[in-house]
Amino acid sequence: MQPSGPDLNAQPLRFLSAYWTVWQGLGSRLQQALQHEHDLDLRTFIVLSHLQEAPVNPSQLAGTLDLPRYEIARVLRCLEERQALTRAPQASDARRHTLHVTASGAALWRAALHTAEQSAAPAVTALGPDLDALTVALERLTRLTHPHPEATP
Structure with missing residues (x-):
């Protein structure tokens, strides 16, 4: 008798599979909308979102987003070419x-945020009152997997 395959309904495989499937669907839809409407990829949108909060240096941004510095440098070059950000010593x-x-970077971000909100609206609506609880749970996971992002030099 052949051994049975994995139980796809057992945790943590069930969680990982659901997380993967949701990310693929939402991420793909958002990526397409941002690319079509604003010529932005999802990573660049997320970086631009974090830059709205307060001025930071590239190393801080890389640590916060858990991205390699070379990837942050690539995204920042793209945003500089679009005149969405400047660097000051x-x-x-x-x-x-x-x-x-x-100012043009802030306007680009506001327009892209509107597109992102529209793209995510079906998922947000479907979650209804569960949205805040799910968000809190994902933020808790973030703290477990990235306990001190600001410590990255």
């Missing part, structure tokens, strides 16, 4: 730069 260390969103 830090007063304490002229070798380091602080990233600042331009």
